[in-house]
Structures are given as structure tokens and as C-alpha cells.
Amino acid sequence: DQQVKQNSPSLSVQEGRISILNCDYTNSMFDYFLWYKKYPAEGPTFLISISSIKDKNEDGRFTVFLNKSAKHLSLHIVPSQPGDSAVYFCAASRYGQNFVFGPGTRLSVLP
Amino acid sequence: ETGVTQSPTHLIKTRGQQVTLRCSSQSGHNTVSWYQQALGQGPQFIFQYYREEENGRGNFPPRFSGLQFPNYSSELNVNALELDDSALYLCASSLDRLGLDEQYFGPGTRLTVT
Numbered sequence: 001d002q003q004v005k006q007n008s009p010s011l012s013v014q015e016g017r018i019s020i021l022n023c024d025y026t027n028s029m030f031d032y033f034l035w036y037k038k039y040p041a042e043g044p045t046f047l048i049s050i051s052s053i054k055d056k057n058e059d060g061r062f063t064v065f066l067n068k069s070a071k072h073l074s075l076h077i078v079p080s081q082p083g084d085s086a087v088y089f090c091a092a093s094r095y096g097q098n099f100v101f102g103p104g105t106r107l108s109v110l111p
Numbered sequence: 112e113t114g115v116t117q118s119p120t121h122l123i124k125t126r127g128q129q130v131t132l133r134c135s136s137q138s139g140h141n142t143v144s145w146y147q148q149a150l151g152q153g154p155q156f157i158f159q160y161y162r163e164e165e166n167g168r169g170n171f172p173p174r175f176s177g178l179q180f181p182n183y184s185s186e187l188n189v190n191a192l193e194l195d196d197s198a199l200y201l202c203a204s205s206l207d208r209l210g211l212d213e214q215y216f217g218p219g220t221r222l223t224v225t
Contacts, residue, residue, distance in 0.1 A: 004153070036216075043115065043201055043216025044154070089153050096207075098167050099214075101146075101153030 003027050004092050006102035013109050019077040021105050023090035026071065030092040030100075035064060035075045038087045038104070047088075048075070080109045115204050115217035123223045124192050132187045132220045134202035142166070142207065143185040144214065145177060148199040160185055189222075197224045 005024045013019045021035075031052040036044035050057040050064045050073070057064050063076045077084055087104045116135045124130050136143055142161045146154035156169035160179035174190040183204070189196055199221050203214040
């Protein structure tokens with residue numbers, strides 16, 4: 001039973017355009033969400049987070065949107081750069097504990 | 112400031128054996144979490160240690176156990192290895208046991224059980 005889903009295993013985007021990565025969750029008790037980026041042979045690195053009291057959080061080129069009623073969050077990367085090519089995981093938790101990760105989306109940014 | 116390190120990088124074990132994986136936290140971090148990442152899946156939470164005490168556990172059997180030492184480094188022990196235990200094992204350290212602070216991941220240990 002997957003509590004956090006990322007239904008697109010892969011995504012290709014042209015350099016300079018917007019990348020939109022989606023994530024759905026089933027547990028309405030989740031109140032804190034994060035996005036991680038993972039390059040091959042490295043551990044995941046934290047990108048951006050959002051708590052359930054907000055519906056948007058921005059950090060430079062990265063913006064996370066949270067739609068609690070739809071139990072959906074998305075990560076927007078604008079503009080996309082070739083260095084953004086990686087696997088992106090969303091993760092959800094209650095009170096910041098016992099994070100549940102999605103299966104990941106592989107983003108390829110084409111030059 | 113050194114990052115999170117894990118050893119060994121790769122390991123091959125036989126079904127039924129026992130294995131110990133090691134993790135050194137980022138300097139100053141008192142919380143360590145362990146994750147199992149099977150091929151094509153996201154990391155799955157195994158357990159977390161805060162100041163040498165277990166502080167939360169995921170849906171893993173008791174043959175998965177851990178330790179955290181006074182210097183906050185940590186070990187993951189798996190007994191009676193099964194083929195399905197083959198995965199990348201990640202540890203992550205943080206300053207805050209609530210996980211609201213950023214977790215820093217190590218590069219992982221790839222375990223293969225034959």
C-alpha cells in the first residue's frame with residue numbers, strides 16, 4: 001500500500017523550460033513534505049520543504065505547491081538546467097517523523 | 112565539516128548470514144535515521160536513533176536492529192539475511208530528532224544477498 005505516489009517514472013524537458021514533478025499521498029495525517037534530489041552513486045540531497053499550513057514555498061528556481069484537499073504536491077523548476085537531471089523523490093511525514101518516500105521521478109533536462 | 116560517511120560501499124553476503132553496516136554522522140548531528148532503498152523504489156524508513164536511543168521504527172522485522180554510539184555514529188545490523196534484503200542502505204543524520212531540520216544522507220551501502 002503506497003502512501004506516497006509519484007506516477008511518472010520519468011520526465012524529459014528542454015533546457016530553459018519549466019519542469020513539473022508531481023506527487024500524491026493518501027494519508028491525510030501527513031503535515032510536512034519534502035523534495036529530495038539524487039544523483040547516481042550519491043545519497044539524496046534536500047531541495048525544499050513545505051508544511052501543511054502553507055500552500056506554496058519558493059527557493060530560487062524551485063517552488064513547491066501543496067493542495068491539501070487533493071492530497072497533491074508538485075515541484076516546479078524554472079528554468080530547468082542540465083544539472084537538474086537527477087531522480088527526484090517526494091517524502092511525507094507526520095510531525096517530521098518516519099518519513100515516507102515516493103518511488104521517484106527521473107528528470108532529464110535536454111540541452 | 113565532514114559529511115555523512117558509510118562503510119562499506121558494497122557488500123555481498125549469503126542468505127542466513129548476518130551483516131553490520133556503519134554510518135558516521137555529520138559533525139554535531141545527534142540524530143541518525145536508516146533507510147532501505149530497493150531497486151526502482153524510494154527509500155523506506157527502518158528506524159531512527161536520537162542520543163543513543165531508538166526514536167521511531169518503520170515496518171521492519173526485529174532482525175533489523177541498530178545502535179548509536181556516544182559520538183553519534185551508528186550501526187545497522189541485519190540477522191538471518193534474506194534475498195529480499197538486497198538493497199541500498201542509506202543513513203541520514205540531522206540536528207533535530209523531529210526531522211524538521213534537513214537530513215543529510217550518506218552515499219549508501221549496497222548489499223547483495225545471494
